[in-house]
Amino acid sequence: MQFSKNYSLSSEIPIARDSKIHFVSECQICSHKQLFPIPTKQELREFYDKDMQLKLGKFSIEQVHKQSLIDVERRSKIVPKKGKIMDIGSGYGTFLEKMKNYDITGVEPSIKRRQIAKVKILKNLPKHGKFDTICMFHVLEHLNYPIEYLSNLKPLLNKLGVLIIEVPNSDDIQLKQEKYSKQFWQMAHLHYFNPSTLRLTLKSAGFSKIKIKGVQRYTKESSKISFVPKSKMKQLIKNLKCDTILAFAKL
Secondary structure (H helix, E strand, O other): OOOOOOEEEOOOOOOOOOOOOOEEEEEOOOOOEEEEOOOOHHHHHHHHHOOHHHHHOOOOHHHHHHHHHHHHHHHHHHOOOOOOEEEEOOOOOHHHHHOOOOOEEEEOOOHHHHHHOOOOOEOOOOOOOOEEEEEEEOOHHHOOOHHHHHHHHHHHEEEEEEEEEEEEEOOOHHHHOHHHHHHHOOOOOOEEEOHHHHHHHHHHOOOEEEEEEEEOOOOOOOOOOOOOOHHHHHHHHHOOOOOEEEEEEEO
16 A cells, blocks of 8 residues: 555645654545655664654653553463464564563564663564464554565465454544544554455455454543543444454464
């Protein structure tokens, strides 16, 4: 998915919160949303090597770590423990630390994040070997060519293996609230998926047996910008109007 004649800029979709030159465009055929213009590979490399998402979002490493502990605990329960696991986009290594007793390999392109991590993390995908589970937690939205990247993962996944993807949900009901919406669109996220476009992306990359599930990471009780009370979480998750979606896909 990349900007083409099928994409147009919409006045209803704001510019990225942390950039004056990036906008959000929408495909007139499938409604997939993506950043415009898409940064080059060199621009992305510099962005992550300098950990600019953290700086532009005005978050501290301590804040990120605190939030990640909640996510790590949840994710550790859904990842199969048997066989070899690869975690792509390992960040500061929090999930790898949690899963250290299992056969897990981490991949993180950011030099800054690899330096901070307390565990060994690879810079690039391994060229050889097969994995029973490949995880991408909040990674796919950062890639300039998601279909191509997912296609390149297929040789690394065992025949009966599973690919687990977690991304923000562009069907999030909270996007109707201006305060929340202004924080949602950002330069670090090149693509914005909803259940149908995430499924379409995986199918286009050659995956099948795709299951989509919902997750509500933030509530009014846990976040300053969320207006969803805990009592509404189950309903939003059921209707996939929650803030996050998960995909489980096989070859």
